[in-house]
Amino acid sequence: MTESSIFSGKFIVVGVCGGIAAYKSVELIRYLVDAGAHVATIMTPDAEHFIGKTTLTALSSEPVHTSLWDDQSVIPHTRLGQKADLIVVAPATARLIGSYAAGISSDLLTATLIATRAPVVVCPAMHTEMWEHVAVQHNISVLRSRGVFITPPEEGRLAGGDVGKGRLAATHSIVEVMTQALQPQMGNGSLSGKHVVVTAGGTREPIDAVRVLANRSSGKQGHAVARAAASRGALVTLITTVEMSPASGITQVQVETAQQMQEAIEKIAPSADVIVMAAAVADFRPVPIADGKWKKEDGVPPIVLEATPDILAGLGKIKRPGQVLVGFAAETSNLVANAQGKLERKNLDLIVANDVSLPEVGFGHETNAVTIVSAYDEPVTVDLASKTTIAQRVLDSVEKSLHRIQEHT
Ligand code: CTP
Numbered sequence: 001m002t003e004s005s006i007f008s009g010k011f012i013v014v015g016v017c018g019g020i021a022a023y024k025s026v027e028l029i030r031y032l033v034d035a036g037a038h039v040a041t042i043m044t045p046d047a048e049h050f051i052g053k054t055t056l057t058a059l060s061s062e063p064v065h066t067s068l069w070d071d072q073s074v075i076p077h078t079r080l081g082q083k084a085d086l087i088v089v090a091p092a093t094a095r096l097i098g099s100y101a102a103g104i105s106s107d108l109l110t111a112t113l114i115a116t117r118a119p120v121v122v123c124p125a126m127h128t129e130m131w132e133h134v135a136v137q138h139n140i141s142v143l144r145s146r147g148v149f150i151t152p153p154e155e156g157r158l159a160g161g162d163v164g165k166g167r168l169a170a171t172h173s174i175v176e177v178m179t180q181a182l183q184p185q186m187g188n189g190s191l192s193g194k195h196v197v198v199t200a201g202g203t204r205e206p207i208d209a210v211r212v213l214a215n216r217s218s219g220k221q222g223h224a225v226a227r228a229a230a231s232r233g234a235l236v237t238l239i240t241t242v243e244m245s246p247a248s249g250i251t252q253v254q255v256e257t258a259q260q261m262q263e264a265i266e267k268i269a270p271s272a273d274v275i276v277m278a279a280a281v282a283d284f285r286p287v288p289i290a291d292g293k294w295k296k297e298d299g300v301p302p303i304v305l306e307a308t309p310d311i312l313a314g315l316g317k318i319k320r321p322g323q324v325l326v327g328f329a330a331e332t333s334n335l336v337a338n339a340q341g342k343l344e345r346k347n348l349d350l351i352v353a354n355d356v357s358l359p360e361v362g363f364g365h366e367t368n369a370v371t372i373v374s375a376y377d378e379p380v381t382v383d384l385a386s387k388t389t390i391a392q393r394v395l396d397s398v399e400k401s402l403h404r405i406q407e408h409t
Contacts (some may be wrong), residue, residue, distance in 0.1 A: 007035075007036055008121070009038075010182070011040065011085050012032055012129075014039055014041045014042070014092070015017070015087060016042070017095070019125050022051040024090070028088070029056065029059045036138075037061075040055075040084075080112045081112045081114075081115030081116035084116050086119050086182055087121070088122045093125070094133070094135075094136050096110065097122065097136060097139045098139050120146075120149065121151060122148055123177075124153050126153070127166050130376065140142070148150075150177075150245060151169040154167045157324050167376075170366075180388065189232065189274060191229055191232035192232070194273040195237070196272070196275075198236060198242075199278055200223050201242035202216065202241060202279070202280040202282070203215075203261060204241065205258065205282045206257070207292075207356070213285065215282065217279070219244070219279075220366070221390065222276070222278030223240070224388045225395070226238040227247055228229065233249075235272075237250075237272075239253045239264045239279070240254065240279075241279070258309070258311065261281060263312060263381045266315075269315055272323060274402070277315070277326065284306065297390075321409050324398055324405065325347070325348050326352065327346055327348045327352070328352045328354075329342050332356060339371065341349045348373070348399060351373045352373075360384060365405070370394075376401065
């Protein structure tokens with residue numbers, strides 16, 4: 001399912017607070033309307049200092065709401081709260097986050113948030129000092145513990161010219177979290193009772209006490225697989241080098257090196273029904289690791305590399321009947337043939353191959369394009385799509401493999 005079909009026909013309330021990032025809500029509202037959603041926008045009184053009501057009314061599916069009192073309907077907050085399939089607040093100020101966490105309804109937006117049972121996505125935007133304040137962080141963790149989805153702010157230039165964490169997340173990141181928030185409602189629990197283990201991120205191999213040999217993996221594809229599996233009801237263990245914001249149903253194990261990843265996965269592999277090795281594991285590591293920090297006056301360090309163990313191949317050797325093992329392959333040529341070779345050599349059920357030489361594909365990008373090569377079926381090609389969509393297609397193939405294996409065991 002594409003993201004646009006997820007939003008199609010949905011009643012989405014977009015809350016806009018008073019911050020300079022309010023202008024970015026224009027892009028989000030336009031995206032959602034184009035994707036087929038009915039968008040009702042609520043502006044807080046302060047938001048009107050930053051963006052015109054006329055602009056947002058022109059883009060939304062109904063006139064913008066600003067107050068509990070001047071709306072045609074007598075109780076707009078309960079109408080909007082009950083009708084909503086999803087509420088997203090972008091940008092969310094420290095005040096809004098604090099009121100929502102405390103359950104204080106001081107305007108139409110907070111009243112609607114308290115009146116709804118729909119999933120809520122909060123997208124904070126504020127200065128770094130405010131974002132890092134202990135009160136704001138406490139309120140964010142309160143909201144998270146209640147199941148509110150948070151799209152964390154990004155690093156970048158802030159109003160006033162300074163640079164730091166606090167900038168509203170990019171629209172595609174907000175859309176990705178909104179997609180996740182809608183998924184549990186749509187989820188069919190098709191992986192419920194299954195233990196899915198996912199690895200994510202690039203390993204970092206120490207050179208000395210301060211330097212590492214790393215790669216460009218962001219961990220986004222593996223994290224998307226973990227979230228998608230949890231939304232299908234699986235119990236997920238995520239072994240990752242890149243911390244992911246907490247999500248229900250997912251236990252995280254933080255690792256750094258290939259060896260730590262291997263130790264973590266080998267402990268839980270016997271209990272896993274599905275293992276997805278999305279991590280970019282270093283193929284080589286420095287040996288020996290220099291004691292302390294290599295000093296410049298000692299000259300250029302002679303870095304010698306040794307091969308790391310192939311974790312996936314090791315898992316292929318101990319695969320138990322009924323278990324589905326999935327690898328990833330980053331290729332630059334002969335995509336399917338190379339992936340097929342790896343699938344056979346490592347005793348996999350599926351391998352997700354991507355051509356990382358293409359634009360917008362793979363490492364660091366928000367999008368991916370893959371061919372899923374199976375030990376049982378014809379390859380499935382998924383054209384350029386968000387990593388969330390790719391994750392769903394990978395899990396479709398995983399479920400097919402699980403059924404196939406169960407029928408034959
Ligand atoms: N992998 C692993 N352990 C390693 C290296 C890779 O488990 N030391 C896993 C990755 O997580 C991925 C898959 O193996 O799922 C593909 O790895 P890749 O490096 O592309 O394959 P190789 O067989 O090492 O082939 P090459 O690097 O020559 O393309």
